[in-house]
Each structure stands twice: as structure tokens, then as C-alpha cells.
Amino acid sequence: MMDTFQLVARGLACRLGLDAADIKAEDELLTLGIDSLDAAELLMELEDKLGVEIEQTKKLKTVGDVVAAIDEASE
Amino acid sequence: MNRRVVITGMGAVTPVGIGVDAFWNSLLAGKNGIDRITLFDPCNLRSSLAGEVKDFDPEACQTAKDASHTDRSGQFAIAAAVEAVEQSGVVGTVDPWRAAVYFGSGVGGFETTEANCRKLIEKGARRVSPFFVPMMIANMPASMIAIRYDFRGQAIPAVTACTSGSHAIGEATRAIRHGYADVVVSGGCEAPIVEVGLAGFNAMKALATTDDPEEASLPFDKRRAGFVPAEGAGALVLEEYERAKARGAKIYGEIVGYGTTCDAYHITAPKPDGTGAGKAVALALEEAGWKPGERVYVNAHGTGTSLNDLAETLALKLAFGEKEANQLQISSTKSMTGHMLGAAGAVEAIVCAKALAENVMPPTINLLERDPECDLDYIPCVKREGTVDLAISNSFGFGGHNACVAIRRCE
Known part of the structure; x- marks a missing residue:
């Protein structure tokens, strides 16, 4: 099964027209071209896919932050 | 101040052709752009016909990501504006603060509204898109055109139902005539071929209900029995006459x-x-x-x-x-x-x-x-x-x- 990072990277790559392999955990969302609306939409899609509810209490700055938020929600 | 206002660029996305030349040639040939609705299944409606824009590729003018975050009406607006602005050659010749956008829509993002209402009912409030509001609000085509060309003067929608496009052009003309802008992208867009929209028009008994495209839109004919809804966009670059002449722009007419x-x-x-x-x-x-x-x-x-x-x-x-x-x-x-x-x-x-x-x-x-x-x-x-x-x-x-x-x- 795909791990959370791969899922997020694939979702981002699809939006940005990039190769998922080029996306790293430390990449900042804004630098990649993902604004707060894009991030909210991506999380919504991942919630559907994973069947979890992600509480967006913390500011999500990097790809790694998104992965951590999902993992936290999945526990 | 009473300055002259001329047209230096035009763009059209219509049911009879995309691009002004295709549109105009179809009109002269008497081509009918009305046909059975394909954007959704109209089986529950009393009217089954519409003027849909065929073979429209939003990614011809927008990135895939931007297009996916733009209502169909806004996609049409961008395509028409790009045609008009590129034809005009005005970009780079005008102070951004003196360049404005007056662009109308009767409704705004009808399709976006319907899709998100369905999500709300079927999946709950947490599935309403973060792009629902920005995609739906009727001022967004004007804003998106301003963003695209860095036009920083007033960006104002006309939202007056079927008068929106004419109001946008008329008010843009006044803005230039009286000195509030030198260049304006003006026009209107609409994408109303959605089930709730046509159900509403049906309820008003405003639409033709025949299934025959040749007997549906019958202006001034004794048999006329309602309008046929259609979608698309038109854009005109309006410009103060002296500056258009000075930069050698091709002039398509004077308002x-x-x-x-x-x-x-x-x-x-x-x-x-x-x-x-x-x-x-x-x-x-x-x-x-x-x-x-x-x-x-x-x-x-x-x-x-x-x-x-x-x-x-x-x-x-x-x-x-x-x-x-x-x-x-x-x-x-x-x-x-x-x-x-x-x-x-x-x-x-x-x-x-x-x-x-x-x-x-x-x-x-x-x-x-x-x-x-x-x-x-x-x-x-x-x-x-x-x-x-x-x-x-x-x-x-x-x-x-x-x-x-x-x-x-x-x-």
C-alpha cells in the first residue's frame, strides 16, 4: 500500500503537472505553487480517499506538515 | 472630458463558433447553434434544447490547475478576453493603473453552485469546495482578466441579467470617455446550461419547449414561444481614440x-x-x-x-x-x-x-x-x-x- 507521503506527493504532482518523485517532505507548499485554497482542496480529497477527518488546527507550511496531519488523523 | 472610445480587439466564444471569425462566418451562413442538451441529461425538464459551446478546450488559455478552479462561465470569459487582448496588442503600451476591466455575467458560476449544493446534500458540509465561493461569485471573471494582464484600474462586474454584457460595454465607454481609464476590457460571459437553472427558467415558462432545433428560437415569428438558453462569452478591448491611433492600433469601430x-x-x-x-x-x-x-x-x-x-x-x-x-x-x-x-x-x-x-x-x-x-x-x-x-x-x-x-x- 502507498504510504501517506506518496499519496500526498502524487496529489500535489497531479495538481502541479510535476513528477511525484521531484516532491520532497521539506518543500514548502507556497513555493511549489500550492496556496491555502489548493491545500484545503487536497486535504478534502485525501479525507475521502482515506476515510479520515483531518482537523486543520495547525498551519500547514510544508509537504511534511500535510503528511503529519493526515497520519495524526489516521491514528 | 468627452473623449472618443474605439474598439481595438474582439473575442468571442459562442454556440456557433469559437473565435470572432468562426462566429461571424457562421452567422452570415445562417448556421443554427441550437441542439439537444449534452452537458447534463435534460430528461426531467420540459425543455431539452440549448445553445452549447462545442469543442471548447479551457486549457487552450489556462493551465489545467487554473481551469479546474474556474467556473465554465469564467473559462469562456478568459478565452474571449485572451483573443481580444492579444488582437489589440495593448499589453505593454498602457499604464496598468489606467487599464480597467468591466465584465458582466447574469448569474455567475451557476454550474459551480449546483455542483456544490449537490455535494452539501449528498456528502455534507465538509465536502463543499474551498473554491466554491471564488468560482461562483459573479465578479470573478473581471478579476481573473485583471490578474492575467496586470490591469490595476477598476475591475467591476455588471450583473444585470441579460443586460450585463451591454451594461459592461456602456459603462466601460463612459469610464474612458470621462477620463477614468484609458483601456478597458469589457464584455460578458454566461454558462447557464445546468439543471437547476433551466428548471427555474422552465418554471417561469420563459423557455421554448419544442424538441425541434429549427423551431425553437423564433424571434419575431408568430410561432415564438420562449427563448432558448445558451452559453458563451464576448470581449471587447475599448481604448481612448488618440492613444489607439498614436500606437497604430487597428480600430474595429467606435462606440x-x-x-x-x-x-x-x-x-x-x-x-x-x-x-x-x-x-x-x-x-x-x-x-x-x-x-x-x-x-x-x-x-x-x-x-x-x-x-x-x-x-x-x-x-x-x-x-x-x-x-x-x-x-x-x-x-x-x-x-x-x-x-x-x-x-x-x-x-x-x-x-x-x-x-x-x-x-x-x-x-x-x-x-x-x-x-x-x-x-x-x-x-x-x-x-x-x-x-x-x-x-x-x-x-x-x-x-x-x-x-x-x-x-x-x-x-
């Missing part, structure tokens, strides 16, 4: 008059005596310096509803006088495109500019049975060649909004 009124009568029905609409036309004619005897082409609002076409005929007689009204050459291109609502006035202003440029007027197709009460010359069935001195575009909308835009060749 010489604009009149607008409100019937102040009923939320949807036009005032039957045509006084509100007639006054708007008269105001535009006065600004345009119209004189009896001029050869005038009228691109009618001509929706094919019983009330509109009668009131519009009376309005033209009031504005021009009975004798001159009989000399008018009038057509409703909605017989071919269907009614593009907030985009109608914009694409129909383009028709006026093209008619002036080429001295040929598109027809009102399928006009076979004369209505004794609609007794003017509506150019039935086939285009007509002949010199045009002045062209006017009428638009009237729910709410009693009336607007008329008058155009001449720039001389």
Missing part, C-alpha cells in the same frame, strides 16, 4: 452612444408599451448623433418570447418614429446562438462592429411566419448586404434593465 434605463415596472416582464426600452434606445441615438435617413442596423434583443419581441418592436418605433422604424434593418442573432444571457450584449456588439466593417447584416433565421404585431424588417432567413451607417445593439433583462450601445465605423 458612439450608450443609453440605459430601468422599466421600474415588474421583476421579469418587460413594460408592454416599450417606453423603458425605447428611452434607452433614444438616449443612445442622441449620443450617437443619429439623423433620420441614416442606414441603421439593429441587432435586436429579440429573445423569441412573446412579450419581449412585441415590446422591443414598440420601443424601436418610439425611439426612431414610425416612419424611420420602417426603414430599419433588424435581426436577432439569437435565432442562431440562442440567448447567451449575460454574454449576449457583448457578442452582439461584436456583430454590430462586423456589420459596419463589412456592410453585411446577419439574418434572423427560421423567421417564416410573420406576426402582424411585429411588423418591421427583421432580415428573415438570409443575410443582407448593404451599407450600414450606424449599428445599435439592444439588451433588456429581468429586473427591467434596458441598455442600448451604438457603434459607428471610426472615421
Whole structure:
């Protein structure tokens, strides 16, 4: 099964027209071209896919932050 | 300040062609853009026909990501604006603070609204998109055009139902004429072919309900029984005359008059005596310096509803006088495109500019049975060649909004 990072990277790559392999955990969302609306939409899609509810209490700055938020929600 | 305002770029996305050339050639050929609805299954509706834009590729003008976050109406707006602005060559020649956008839509993101309401009902509030609001609000096409070209002057939508496109052009003209901007991208867009939208129009009994595309949009015909909804966008780059001339821009026509009124009568029905609409036309004619005897082409609002076409005929007689009204050459291109609502006035202003440029007027197709009460010359069935001195575009909308835009060749 795909791990959370791969899922997020694939979702981002699809939006940005990039190769998922080029996306790293430390990449900042804004630098990649993902604004707060894009991030909210991506999380919504991942919630559907994973069947979890992600509480967006913390500011999500990097790809790694998104992965951590999902993992936290999945526990 | 009373500066001259000219057209230096035009763009169109319509059910009879994408791009001004394809659009215009289809109109002259009398091509009907109305067909069975494909954007959703209309089996639950009383009307099954619409003027849909065919073979539209939003990614021709936007990135895949941007297109996915733009309502269909906004995608049309961007495509029309890109055509008009690129044709004008204005980018880089104008101070961004002096460049504005006046762009209308009757409704805004109808498709986006319906899709998110479905999500809310079927999946709950947490599935309503973060892009729902920005994609739906009717000012967004104006904003997106401003962002694309870094035009930092006023960006203002006209949201006056089927008058939106004409209001945008008219108000943009005033902004340039009176010195508030030097360049304006103006026009309108609409994408109303969604189930809830057409169900609403059906409930009003505003739509034609036949299944035959050749007997659906019948402006000024005795058999007319409602309009046919359609989608698309039109954009015009308007520019102050002296600067357009100085930079050697190609000029496609001059906006010489604009009149607008409100019937102040009923939320949807036009005032039957045509006084509100007639006054708007008269105001535009006065600004345009119209004189009896001029050869005038009228691109009618001509929706094919019983009330509109009668009131519009009376309005033209009031504005021009009975004798001159009989000399008018009038057509409703909605017989071919269907009614593009907030985009109608914009694409129909383009028709006026093209008619002036080429001295040929598109027809009102399928006009076979004369209505004794609609007794003017509506150019039935086939285009007509002949010199045009002045062209006017009428638009009237729910709410009693009336607007008329008058155009001449720039001389």
C-alpha cells in the first residue's frame, strides 16, 4: 500500500503537472505553487480517499506538515 | 472630458463558433447553434434544447490547475478576453493603473453552485469546495482578466441579467470617455446550461419547449414561444481614440452612444408599451448623433418570447418614429446562438462592429411566419448586404434593465 507521503506527493504532482518523485517532505507548499485554497482542496480529497477527518488546527507550511496531519488523523 | 472610445480587439466564444471569425462566418451562413442538451441529461425538464459551446478546450488559455478552479462561465470569459487582448496588442503600451476591466455575467458560476449544493446534500458540509465561493461569485471573471494582464484600474462586474454584457460595454465607454481609464476590457460571459437553472427558467415558462432545433428560437415569428438558453462569452478591448491611433492600433469601430434605463415596472416582464426600452434606445441615438435617413442596423434583443419581441418592436418605433422604424434593418442573432444571457450584449456588439466593417447584416433565421404585431424588417432567413451607417445593439433583462450601445465605423 502507498504510504501517506506518496499519496500526498502524487496529489500535489497531479495538481502541479510535476513528477511525484521531484516532491520532497521539506518543500514548502507556497513555493511549489500550492496556496491555502489548493491545500484545503487536497486535504478534502485525501479525507475521502482515506476515510479520515483531518482537523486543520495547525498551519500547514510544508509537504511534511500535510503528511503529519493526515497520519495524526489516521491514528 | 468627452473623449472618443474605439474598439481595438474582439473575442468571442459562442454556440456557433469559437473565435470572432468562426462566429461571424457562421452567422452570415445562417448556421443554427441550437441542439439537444449534452452537458447534463435534460430528461426531467420540459425543455431539452440549448445553445452549447462545442469543442471548447479551457486549457487552450489556462493551465489545467487554473481551469479546474474556474467556473465554465469564467473559462469562456478568459478565452474571449485572451483573443481580444492579444488582437489589440495593448499589453505593454498602457499604464496598468489606467487599464480597467468591466465584465458582466447574469448569474455567475451557476454550474459551480449546483455542483456544490449537490455535494452539501449528498456528502455534507465538509465536502463543499474551498473554491466554491471564488468560482461562483459573479465578479470573478473581471478579476481573473485583471490578474492575467496586470490591469490595476477598476475591475467591476455588471450583473444585470441579460443586460450585463451591454451594461459592461456602456459603462466601460463612459469610464474612458470621462477620463477614468484609458483601456478597458469589457464584455460578458454566461454558462447557464445546468439543471437547476433551466428548471427555474422552465418554471417561469420563459423557455421554448419544442424538441425541434429549427423551431425553437423564433424571434419575431408568430410561432415564438420562449427563448432558448445558451452559453458563451464576448470581449471587447475599448481604448481612448488618440492613444489607439498614436500606437497604430487597428480600430474595429467606435462606440458612439450608450443609453440605459430601468422599466421600474415588474421583476421579469418587460413594460408592454416599450417606453423603458425605447428611452434607452433614444438616449443612445442622441449620443450617437443619429439623423433620420441614416442606414441603421439593429441587432435586436429579440429573445423569441412573446412579450419581449412585441415590446422591443414598440420601443424601436418610439425611439426612431414610425416612419424611420420602417426603414430599419433588424435581426436577432439569437435565432442562431440562442440567448447567451449575460454574454449576449457583448457578442452582439461584436456583430454590430462586423456589420459596419463589412456592410453585411446577419439574418434572423427560421423567421417564416410573420406576426402582424411585429411588423418591421427583421432580415428573415438570409443575410443582407448593404451599407450600414450606424449599428445599435439592444439588451433588456429581468429586473427591467434596458441598455442600448451604438457603434459607428471610426472615421
